[in-house]
Amino acid sequence: MTAAYDIARDWRADALCGRVDPELFFPTADDDVLFESQVAAAKRVCAGCPVRGRCLDYALTALPDGIAGGMTPEERADLRRHVGLDKPVTALPELPSESPQHGRPWQATQHRKDTKTR
Numbered sequence: 001m002t003a004a005y006d007i008a009r010d011w012r013a014d015a016l017c018g019r020v021d022p023e024l025f026f027p028t029a030d031d032d033v034l035f036e037s038q039v040a041a042a043k044r045v046c047a048g049c050p051v052r053g054r055c056l057d058y059a060l061t062a063l064p065d066g067i068a069g070g071m072t073p074e075e076r077a078d079l080r081r082h083v084g085l086d087k088p089v090t091a092l093p094e095l096p097s098e099s100p101q102h103g104r105p106w107q108a109t110q111h112r113k114d115t116k117t118r
Contacts, residue, residue, distance in 0.1 A: 016049040025067040039072060046070035060085055 012018065017025060024045065027038035046052055047070060056069025061082055065073055079085075 011051045011054040013053045016045050017055075019055060020045055026065065027067070039067060042067035061087050 024038070025042045027035050027042065028040055029035040046055070049055065049070075049074065052070055056071065056076075059068035059074055060065070063073075063076075068076070070080065
């Protein structure tokens with residue numbers, strides 16, 4: 001285990017998203033109104049999260065998909081361009097297969113993305 005992982009794990013342990021269904025942060029509704037409702041529900045969780053800022057910092061450089069740090073992928077892309085971090089995110093960082101805190105697969109969101117494109 002690396003020191004960088006230890007630091008990342010520390011803030012994730014306090015994240016509110018770890019206490020709800022991770023699918024919430026990856027809205028899939030075809031209907032625009034329902035999709036926006038799903039986005040709003042995810043953002044409400046982020047709004048009350050004590051580590052939202054750290055999550056957003058991480059998401060700006062490492063998460064291409066999903067609601068994170070209270071922002072959609074499109075909002076994060078706009079922010080990256082605005083602050084000069086406009087390089088594209090090409091891959092998720094390597095993480096252990098299971099969260100030491102919750103026993104959930106870290107890659108569940110990536111799996112969701114992969115199955116959606118099939």
